[in-house]
Amino acid sequence: MENRLQLTIDGRTVWVAPGTTVAAAWVDLHAPAIRRSVAGQPRGPLCGMGICYECRATVDGHPHTRTCQTPCRDGMTITTDR
Amino acid sequence: MREVRCDVLVVGAGPAGLAAAAAAAEGGQSVIVLDENPHLGGQIWRPQAAEANQPSRSVSPRAAAAPPSAHAHRRAHAWHQRAQKRGVIFETGMTLFDAPRTDHLLAVDAAGQASAFSAQQVILATGAAERFLPFPGWTLPGVMGVGGLQAMVKGGMAVRGKRILLAGTGPLLLAVAAFLLDHGAHVVGIAEQASRAAVRRFGTSLWRHPNKLVQAARLFTRLRAVPLLHDAWPTQAEGFGRVEQVRVAAGDRCQEFDVDLLACAFGLVPRTELARLMGCATQSHIDGEIVAVDRWQRTTVATVWCAGEPTGIGGVDLAVAEGLVAGYAASGAFKRAGRAARRRDRARAFAERLDRAYALRPALRALPTDATVVCRCEDVTWQAIRAQPTIRQAKLQTRCGMGPCQGRICGPALAFLTRATPAAPGTATQTTTRPTAATTSSHAAGPSTGWTGDRVRPPLVPVAVNVLIGAGQAPLANHQPSPAPSRHQEISL
Ligand SMILES: Cc1cc2nc3c(=O)[nH]c(=O)nc-3n(C[C@H](O)[C@H](O)[C@H](O)COP(=O)(O)OP(=O)(O)OC[C@H]3O[C@@H](n4cnc5c(N)ncnc54)[C@H](O)[C@@H]3O)c2cc1C
Numbered sequence: 271m272e273n274r275l276q277l278t279i280d281g282r283t284v285w286v287a288p289g290t291t292v293a294a295a296w297v298d299l300h301a302p303a304i305r306r307s308v309a310g311q312p313r314g315p316l317c318g319m320g321i322c323y324e325c326r327a328t329v330d331g332h333p334h335t336r337t338c339q340t341p342c343r344d345g346m347t348i349t350t351d352r
Numbered sequence: 353m354r355e356v357r358c359d360v361l362v363v364g365a366g367p368a369g370l371a372a373a374a375a376a377a378e379g380g381q382s383v384i385v386l387d388e389n390p391h392l393g394g395q396i397w398r399p400q401a402a403e404a405n406q407p408s409r410s411v412s413p414r415a416a417a418a419p420p421s422a423h424a425h426r427r428a429h430a431w432h433q434r435a436q437k438r439g440v441i442f443e444t445g446m447t448l449f450d451a452p453r454t455d456h457l458l459a460v461d462a463a464g465q466a467s468a469f470s471a472q473q474v475i476l477a478t479g480a481a482e483r484f485l486p487f488p489g490w491t492l493p494g495v496m497g498v499g500g501l502q503a504m505v506k507g508g509m510a511v512r513g514k515r516i517l518l519a520g521t522g523p524l525l526l527a528v529a530a531f532l533l534d535h536g537a538h539v540v541g542i543a544e545q546a547s548r549a550a551v552r553r554f555g556t557s558l559w560r561h562p563n564k565l566v567q568a569a570r571l572f573t574r575l576r577a578v579p580l581l582h583d584a585w586p587t588q589a590e591g592f593g594r595v596e597q598v599r600v601a602a603g604d605r606c607q608e609f610d611v612d613l614l615a616c617a618f619g620l621v622p623r624t625e626l627a628r629l630m631g632c633a634t635q636s637h638i639d640g641e642i643v644a645v646d647r648w649q650r651t652t653v654a655t656v657w658c659a660g661e662p663t664g665i666g667g668v669d670l671a672v673a674e675g676l677v678a679g680y681a682a683s684g685a686f687k688r689a690g691r692a693a694r695r696r697d698r699a700r701a702f703a704e705r706l707d708r709a710y711a712l713r714p715a716l717r718a719l720p721t722d723a724t725v726v727c728r729c730e731d732v733t734w735q736a737i738r739a740q741p742t743i744r745q746a747k748l749q750t751r752c753g754m755g756p757c758q759g760r761i762c763g764p765a766l767a768f769l770t771r772a773t774p775a776a777p778g779t780a781t782q783t784t785t786r787p788t789a790a791t792t793s794s795h796a797a798g799p800s801t802g803w804t805g806d807r808v809r810p811p812l813v814p815v816a817v818n819v820l821i822g823a824g825q826a827p828l829a830n831h832q833p834s835p836a837p838s839r840h841q842e843i844s845l
């Protein structure tokens with residue numbers, strides 16, 4: 271459908287409005303946890319502005335992408351290491 | 353690698369950078385503006401993702417039809433138009449990561465492609481970040497920054513019906529609370545660390561700034577149903593895999609809140625890394641380290657100028673005025689720069705009042721317990737850091753501040769937690785427009801107990817090795833002391 275973008279997040283299909291960031295799409299779909307810390311604690315977005323790296327995930331094969339700074343594009347695939 | 357030339361390169365497309373770009377172009381310069389965010393406008397004017405921003409949980413696209421309206425903020429749009437009319441080029445999604453020379457800067461885009469920018473003059477308008485202070489539970493998912501949550505909502509995150517507590521300090525708490533109410537959130541409370549008396553004094557001083565008074569009155573009307581606590585801060589966040597409860601100390605009482613989200617930040621810290629990397633001197637200030645500039649916003653490096661929050665936190669009006677001064681001065685239009693400077697000085701008086709009213713209280717230094725993680729990237733606890741004699745030792749021994757954020761989160765926290773005597777409110781502010789003898793150069797800093805004196809090393813953000821090699825830059829390992837081995841090799845540097 272026009273005006274909606276289709277994404278695949280950890281194998282699930284999601285539709286979002288244009289302008290949505292990957293981090294926002296993720297948090298709306300799941301709990302706010304996106305990744306695990308080095309000691310295995312769950313972590314989610316903190317700063318929302320690209321400096322804390324707590325929102326990183328693999329986007330279209332690019333690992334460690336800061337999802338809060340990444341606008342969704344149609345057909346994007348996102349995998350997290352939650 | 354792509355190579356681009358211009359007279360003036362502006363880094364940052366927030367209020368300061370947009371104004372600087374327009375002014376420099378009006379002064380006859382060819383101007384390029386870079387910003388790492390995909391949108392123009394900086395923290396305050398960044399556009400909102402499409403309204404009715406609920407990404408559908410279902411697989412049916414019809415379930416969440418909403419009109420896309422990613423329009424830029426009105427004021428960002430106006431500045432953008434004004435700049436574009438004079439031929440300013442904007443490159444967004446472009447992060448500046450190194451400055452091998454002051455006239456040769458390297459940036460990388462979201463796809464990992466590097467570009468080199470050669471410019472005679474550089475205007476740094478890199479803005480501020482929020483200051484986070486560690487307390488038990490602050491690493492739980494769902495605990496975010498105050499502006500951080502606002503940015504996520506602008507990015508399309510839905511908060512309708514969510515119970516949200518805001519905590520920290522400053523008028524940003526009120527502005528974001530109103531913003532969240534407008535987006536359908538249930539704001540359960542606001543915990544302001546400053547005392548009611550300090551805030552009231554600030555409020556009464558607003559008669560000097562009638563437009564701010566009107567804004568404040570509007571905010572309080574909007575927030576009249578929200579409990580507002582003073583002398584209050586979160587002492588613990590708890591929950592299973594995400595924040596569910598927050599305990600708040602308010603005066604001598606303790607209050608519990610059931611929440612879905614906690615938005616918590618203790619003011620703003622200037623982003624000075626790039627300026628320091630370029631050899632610009634900084635000076636200490638109540639806001640932390642700020643970039644030292646003269647009355648034309650020129651740094652101690654003759655061809656580098658700085659405007660907006662990196663020269664001291666002061667809000668949007670000050671950022672715009674400083675941007676105009678820098679842009680005009682960098683293009684030699686000193687008469688126009690002088691007019692803008694008068695506007696800047698008025699805005700700065702407001703900023704100084706703000707600083708005094710919302711200065712962080714020493715009691716906040718007791719927030720972290722021994723077991724509290726301070727460095728989130730490497731999971732280093734307060735106990736482990738405190739066992740080290742200096743911050744530098746802490747870095748080498750515990751890897752604190754050596755993760756992907758490179759100390760941008762724990763650094764300002766540690767600068768506050770380890771500061772022996774709090775800066776007296778208002779002392780340093782008079783000297784902010786003139787470098788003084790107390791000015792410190794980033795390159796002169798040796799091992800120190802404070803965090804901020806530490807040297808900045810390129811790249812400013814983690815960049816893939818092939819980008820560095822393509823840009824002719826030696827890999828990071830050549831510049832670094834050898835820290836303890838990382839427990840994660842997540843990001844190739
Ligand atoms: C998260 C957050 C939310 C805020 N919300 C509000 C609010 O609602 N209301 C309010 O009155 N004030 C708000 N503020 C304060 C506001 O930031 C300032 O008043 C004003 O925006 C300062 O303008 P500026 O141009 O100095 O900086 P900014 O607006 O921060 O602009 C700086 C720009 O530089 C870019 N940048 C930084 N480093 C690099 C680099 N290395 N490479 C490329 N680009 C870079 C950033 O992406 C950013 O867009 C907020 C601040 C923060 C940090």
Ligand code: FES
Binds near residue numbers: 314316324337
């Ligand atoms: S939330 Fe901090 S970098 Fe994305």
